[in-house]
Amino acid sequence: MTELEMNEDTAMQYIVVKIGSEQYGINIASVDNIIRMQKITRVPTAQFYFKGVLNLRGVIVPVMSIHQRMELEESEITDKSRVVILRIEENGLLGIIVDEVSEVVTLTRNEIDPPNRDSRSTKDSFINGIGKNGGRLISLFDITTIVDQEETA
Amino acid sequence: MDVSQYLEIFIDETSEHIQALSDNIMALEKEPHDMDTVNEIFRAAHSLKGMAGTMGFKRMQHLTHTMEDVFQEVRSDKVQVNSAMIDILFKCLDAIEGYLDNVKNTSNEGTDDNEALVKSLEDYLNAAENGGAAPEEKPAAAPAPAEESAVSADAAESQEAAYLSIELADEEKDAIRASLNAGQKVYGITAYIDKECLLKAARAFLVFKAVEEFGQIIVFHPSSQDIEDEHFEFDFSFFLATAETDFDKIANAAKAVTEIVDVLGGEVDEAFLSSGKADEPESAEETAPAVAEPASQAAPAAAETKASGATNAPATKNKPVAGRTVRVDIEKLDSLMNQVSELIIAKNSLVSLSNSTDGKGLTQQEATEQIEYLERITTTLHESVMKVRMVPIESTVNKFPRMIRDLSRKLDKKMELIMTGEDTELDRTVVDQIGDPLQHLLRNSADHGLESAEVRRERGKPETGTIRLDAYQEGNNVVIEVSDDGNGIDTEAVKAKAIERGVVTADQAETMSQKEIIDMLFMPSFSMAKQITDISGRGVGLDVVKSNIEALGGDVEVKSKLGEGSKFTVRLPLTLAIIQALMVEVRDEKYAIALASIETIENISVTDIKYVEAKEVINLRGVVIPIIRLDQILECTPEKEDDDNLTVVIVRKGDKLVGLVVDSLGGQQEIVIKSLGKYISYNKIISGATVLGDGGIALILDVNVLM
Numbered sequence: 029m030t031e032l033e034m035n036e037d038t039a040m041q042y043i044v045v046k047i048g049s050e051q052y053g054i055n056i057a058s059v060d061n062i063i064r065m066q067k068i069t070r071v072p073t074a075q076f077y078f079k080g081v082l083n084l085r086g087v088i089v090p091v092m093s094i095h096q097r098m099e100l101e102e103s104e105i106t107d108k109s110r111v112v113i114l115r116i117e118e119n120g121l122l123g124i125i126v127d128e129v130s131e132v133v134t135l136t137r138n139e140i141d142p143p144n145r146d147s148r149s150t151k152d153s154f155i156n157g158i159g160k161n162g163g164r165l166i167s168l169f170d171i172t173t174i175v176d177q178e179e180t181a
Numbered sequence: 182m183d184v185s186q187y188l189e190i191f192i193d194e195t196s197e198h199i200q201a202l203s204d205n206i207m208a209l210e211k212e213p214h215d216m217d218t219v220n221e222i223f224r225a226a227h228s229l230k231g232m233a234g235t236m237g238f239k240r241m242q243h244l245t246h247t248m249e250d251v252f253q254e255v256r257s258d259k260v261q262v263n264s265a266m267i268d269i270l271f272k273c274l275d276a277i278e279g280y281l282d283n284v285k286n287t288s289n290e291g292t293d294d295n296e297a298l299v300k301s302l303e304d305y306l307n308a309a310e311n312g313g314a315a316p317e318e319k320p321a322a323a324p325a326p327a328e329e330s331a332v333s334a335d336a337a338e339s340q341e342a343a344y345l346s347i348e349l350a351d352e353e354k355d356a357i358r359a360s361l362n363a364g365q366k367v368y369g370i371t372a373y374i375d376k377e378c379l380l381k382a383a384r385a386f387l388v389f390k391a392v393e394e395f396g397q398i399i400v401f402h403p404s405s406q407d408i409e410d411e412h413f414e415f416d417f418s419f420f421l422a423t424a425e426t427d428f429d430k431i432a433n434a435a436k437a438v439t440e441i442v443d444v445l446g447g448e449v450d451e452a453f454l455s456s457g458k459a460d461e462p463e464s465a466e467e468t469a470p471a472v473a474e475p476a477s478q479a480a481p482a483a484a485e486t487k488a489s490g491a492t493n494a495p496a497t498k499n500k501p502v503a504g505r506t507v508r509v510d511i512e513k514l515d516s517l518m519n520q521v522s523e524l525i526i527a528k529n530s531l532v533s534l535s536n537s538t539d540g541k542g543l544t545q546q547e548a549t550e551q552i553e554y555l556e557r558i559t560t561t562l563h564e565s566v567m568k569v570r571m572v573p574i575e576s577t578v579n580k581f582p583r584m585i586r587d588l589s590r591k592l593d594k595k596m597e598l599i600m601t602g603e604d605t606e607l608d609r610t611v612v613d614q615i616g617d618p619l620q621h622l623l624r625n626s627a628d629h630g631l632e633s634a635e636v637r638r639e640r641g642k643p644e645t646g647t648i649r650l651d652a653y654q655e656g657n658n659v660v661i662e663v664s665d666d667g668n669g670i671d672t673e674a675v676k677a678k679a680i681e682r683g684v685v686t687a688d689q690a691e692t693m694s695q696k697e698i699i700d701m702l703f704m705p706s707f708s709m710a711k712q713i714t715d716i717s718g719r720g721v722g723l724d725v726v727k728s729n730i731e732a733l734g735g736d737v738e739v740k741s742k743l744g745e746g747s748k749f750t751v752r753l754p755l756t757l758a759i760i761q762a763l764m765v766e767v768r769d770e771k772y773a774i775a776l777a778s779i780e781t782i783e784n785i786s787v788t789d790i791k792y793v794e795a796k797e798v799i800n801l802r803g804v805v806i807p808i809i810r811l812d813q814i815l816e817c818t819p820e821k822e823d824d825d826n827l828t829v830v831i832v833r834k835g836d837k838l839v840g841l842v843v844d845s846l847g848g849q850q851e852i853v854i855k856s857l858g859k860y861i862s863y864n865k866i867i868s869g870a871t872v873l874g875d876g877g878i879a880l881i882l883d884v885n886v887l888m
Contacts, residue, residue, distance in 0.1 A: 067876075067877055067878075069770070069870070069877065069878040069879070069880065070770065071857065071861055071867065071880065072814075072815040072816050072817075072866075072867065072880075073815075073816060074861050074862060075861065075862055078860075078861050081857060081858075081861070081870055081878055082878070083872050083876055083877070083878050086872055087855075088855045088856065088857055088858065088870045088872070088878060089858070090857060090858050090860045090861040092860070119858070119859045119860065120858050120859065121858070122858070122860050175860065
């Protein structure tokens, strides 16, 4: 279910992460786990935005640099960096590296605006809504597009 | 009743019975008078019939029932087994297999009635009857459709309870009279059971139990023995002597039993008993048909409403049900259990050790001991788990004798198949997938390998050609050899064909070794059959065999001698999930190479590298081996200057060798193969990943791709 299909009063929880200088929201339903940075093993000849694979309790999980995926500038790995492990139906787990995980917010349908589609940057094609939380704006990820485009790539 | 939960068992067991039938019919063909075999077949057909009936597969039940009848006649020596009959029986088997395939794919048996087959079976039965045999019970016509068509509008109206038309024996009447005289009420009751019900006897028993709360059942109809043996349709009647005056109470108690559709009944008095029904012999004849009629009409009528609801059910769940299961010997599970308990003990002793030594922790020696203990347990545990996945190749190869028999007829060549080592065990996944390639090799031997009887006679060979399938374990591999004593591979013909097809030039062909020529057979679209037959030779031959086997991590080799026969050797790994591997390092990354494909490891001076066609090669003890630099293929950074000495891992695929340049060698290790997932697209050279002892990941290199 995408956010746009929700009723007026349905509330959804989002994990707010920082990527570059912006705040992004990931629907909590697609998050399996959030882990600290750990050793990532490079996979030769993989797509450029894949950092490699990591070992999550015996399961091999591919890890993507969301910065490179969104054609943003790669940022440094710091103490605050985290790998958000997404569970996408049928295809298993996928990790994305974010600069910081800050909080969980609850947004109702009223607080979500449709995305601004004018822009043609790759970055915006992953966004399917803008959440208003207090004074902040949070771009909401459309998890499936991260994968969909990846599959055709 | 929903039987879908039993589907998997049904599929498993049906396959087993089909196999048993196939084996025994083959045996019967050789020795038509062996009564043990006939009995075996009879039993298998009987079990199949029973299972199909239970699952509601009426067509399958009908076919197997007819087969059973035929064997009944064979058993009593009224029908002789002949080869035409064997042919029909094999066709029946194919038909049953067809049903089973339908069941696997759609949970339904399909709509093929196989009437022709049933007809030809019945011909045997009729022949037996005409031969002066005692009247034989006619094979039951498919019961369900017959009954359903009988259900018409007027049948629904007929709600007369069956008990009213029961013929009572004198002593039964006496029993009822005695109860009446004792001041009790006697009710005649008929209960109707849901047509989908599987355990009719159990339901009847529950009904009896429920009504016996109120009084005593004095008469059963049919008899209690028949009810126990389920010798009744969908209703049964009884007379209850009770002090209870409210019949509805009794009826409701009986109806409370699940799958009881309806309970009809009423009070019985002297008038009922003396009503003349069944008393005089002449009227008995008249009522006899009536006994069955209302009963069979009322039952479907009552069940109809339920049935109409149920008919939709199978249609909605048409998904494949074939499960991927392994039957595990209970002993294997026991040893697994034991090892797990040992693992727990080991953990506990570690815990207690770390607690006991007042904060000092484990001493070095204690730790080493415990680690060794743990190591031993995990190794045996791993072996046990692997064994659980292993199944004998029997399940795959035992369909081959039948296939060779059919081929023998079709090709009009005399041949026999000798199999050894059917009990050799392989990983379930491999066993499932090895069937097709082996079948192909056998067909190949039968079609192209063996000569016709005349040619064989001329060459002084026995007229009957021999095809062998030998399986055995060899180290960490299982070897399956398919050989024949036929013509062998005519390398000159292969060469000519290769030139004609433009695969090689005439000059190249001249310099090729025998082996290279034979290997050309494995190239795509290289079929040697002079005529395209439906047995082999559609150009999707050996290359498919080869790629199938390679997909399983194995390889295939051919040895052949013209005029004497050929031998295909298939080599397969014991298991796919866990392999022995050599760990190597390229820059600071770790990779694993399957030990099975490693030939040797060499230290080579940079100056030994030569160039052939602008490619790096080395000359190792007279063999020219191409060199692949892993750091380049794996896009490792940074570039590194060559040392004076290179470590080269020589890997083999078939008889091709390639040298892989690595930076350093790690040890040999047992690794568990894991998938990298679907998201990441990577070079084919990486076949998976494994988790190392320190939690890190090493990628597994598939050297086959390099060659």
